[in-house]
Amino acid sequence: MAHMQSLDPSASPLDYYGWELRRRREANGLRQGQLGEIIFCTGSLVGQIETTKRVPTRDFSERLDAALGTDGVFSRLVGLVLRSQLPTWFQPYAEMEAKAAYISTYQAQLVYGLLQTEEYARSLLAVDHPSRVDEMVAARLERQRIVRGENPPALWIVLSEAVLLQEVGGRHVMHGQLARLLEFLDSPWVQIQVLPFSVGQHTGMMGSFNLLRFEDAPDVFYVDGYDQGHMTANPQAIKERSVGYARLQAAALSPEDSATLIARVMEERYGNHP
Incomplete structure (x- = not known):
């Protein structure tokens, strides 16, 4: 004390x-x-x-x-x-994320942190940080202020279909989380696409990654690790991942068809929760 x-x-x-x-x-x-x-x-x-x-x-x-x-x-x-409650290794990325004009992300397993509901985030963070879950949830929700601000970044998200099916926190939490995703359907700054299992092998199978673009600074590529993330502005890495991301977008469902799939999974898989 x-x-x-x-x-x-x-x-x-x-x-x-x-x-x-x-x-x-x-x-x-x-x-x-x-x-x-x-x-x-x-x-x-x-x-x-x-x-x-x-x-x-x-x-x-x-x-x-x-x-x-x-x-x-x-x-x-x-x-x-x-x-300051974010992991030390993640803080530099969070600072860059808050300054980005454009954020492109591919998520293989989880909803991107900027769009997570409080209940979804709490369920995730409680697994490894049960004694600090309140602080870490508050920090994650604070990150989301950039999406709700007066000058939000353009946010392009490709989600693996697995994200919709991986149950986090129970059916009630998942129903609320998928409903949150549908709230962004008419947003001018947020585009959500689902990459269906039917596409087979694809360029994102090595895992989730993010691309940040800025008005007056070099682009940044970021990938999560188990115990820390890796961030680079290497032009070759940016070029390769930008092309890879474009291919993921081309293979994914349109935002409208993605919303239809999200709504169907929400009701059929998580709709009849207690």
């Missing part, structure tokens, strides 16, 4: 958040329980965040700014805090 007397605000974004929260609370003459009543949470939660035992959410931070009149300080800081 971290104590405020020894908490170093320069140690991490989370330490700084807790230190600043206590400083602002005390400057307003509020005890933890009093602040909790104002922002509709327990004083215990306020204390846990002040001592870095809990990670703040964006909703908590926005209510904190409103209660303490801090002009968005905590709403801005929470983004840094949540990004």
